[in-house]
Amino acid sequence: MRTTVGIIGAGPAGLLLARLLHNAGIDSVVLESRDRAYVERRQRAGILEQGTVDVLRGAGAGERMDREGLRHDGIELRFDRRRHRVDFPALTGGRSVMVYAQTEVCKDLIALQLEEGGPLLFETEALAVEGADTDRPRVRFRREGAEDVLECDYVVGCDGFWGVARSAVPDGRTFERTYPFSWLGILADVAPSHDELVYARHDRGFALLSMRSPSVSRLYLQVPADTDADSWSDEEIWDELERRFETDDWSLRRGPITQKSVTPMRSYVHEPMRHGRLFLAGDAAHIVPPTGAKGLNLAVGDVVTFARALAHRTATGSDDLLDAYSATCLRRVWQAERFSYDMTTLLHTAPDATPFEGRLQLARLDRIASSGAAETDLAEAYTGFPIG
DSSP: OBOSEEEEOOSHHHHHHHHHHHHTTOOEEEEOSSOHHHHHHOOOOOEEOHHHHHHHHHTTOOHHHHHHOEEEOEEEEEETTEEEEEEHHHHHTSOOEEEOOHHHHHHHHHHHHHHHSSOEESSEEEEEEEOTTSSSOEEEEEETTEEEEEEOSEEEEOSOTTSHHHHTOOSOEEEEEEEEEEEEEEEESSOOSSSSEEEEEOTTOOEEEEEEETTEEEEEEEEETTOOGGGSOHHHHHHHHHHHHOOSSOOOOOOOEEEEEEEEEEEEEEEOSEETTEEEOGGGTEEOOGGGOOHHHHHHHHHHHHHHHHHHHHHHOOOHHHHTHHHHHHHHHHHHHHHHHHHHHHHOOOTTOOHHHHHHHHHHHHHHHHOHHHHHHHHHHHHOOOOO
């Protein structure tokens, strides 16, 4: 099998890259180890930055998002029983975010790829990337019990931290931090208790009110790193959420919990994001704690950067943008890592936190609530750093 770009992984990054390449007249093949049903139901991110929304619309994948997604013009910070709303459009010149789950993004892109794009091969396990430092890299894969080879001009690894693409980069540096807490996340069949996301800092730990639709709530609690989701009863979860969100003028709606899961908190960056003709994108190259809502959006920035660079090479014969891929992406990656770290340390209570550190958190939050400059910095980062 032969193609121009071999894409490993059919998450939002790999699927969007295939769409962008198709629109640029460049052929690709997508290899995905899981089946279609699994890809379309795995729960991940739900907040799309303004830039991601614009990219999906420009790629022809925004129709259902615009119809069913929930535009949010701000978030609420909750601390010391106070409530402060950050107004995104007023602070950023009109930018906002969209609540639209990764599962739905994948469904939209899969449908487009199967209808218009190149091969999208589910249940196809990538085994190795070979010859990345040559002009004919190969992806060895297994499909229906038989091994085969995909010959490419370029390979893009969108297969996550544990995928074969990252392990095929022989040299590089890694930077990481593991946080001493996790998120206990739930999906509940109940209308959200607020029309925008609520980020709560509390002495007992962080809490986040989010949503998947007007009738489905997504909520999170900071818990110890080794927590088993099943160790929390539904009643205990709702009681703890009420404590952490508590104010004098608001109440939490309760409903049936349909899903529980625990998400570890980690920051990670691999440099460089390229080896020869192998390019890393998304979680294969970087991971952020979910506090800043940056994971999916960073992956979108990576594949947009690669697609632009390859289209530029096709049009001009110049490798300049491809050669700059890693440096271009990493500028944005490190800003997102910085923002995600800042949000995490601002809102979470470390197990060994002192009263002094707790008061510093409150002082930082008060600064955001009282300073236009501090508030604007948060709003600009939350709605998204420039792509490319």
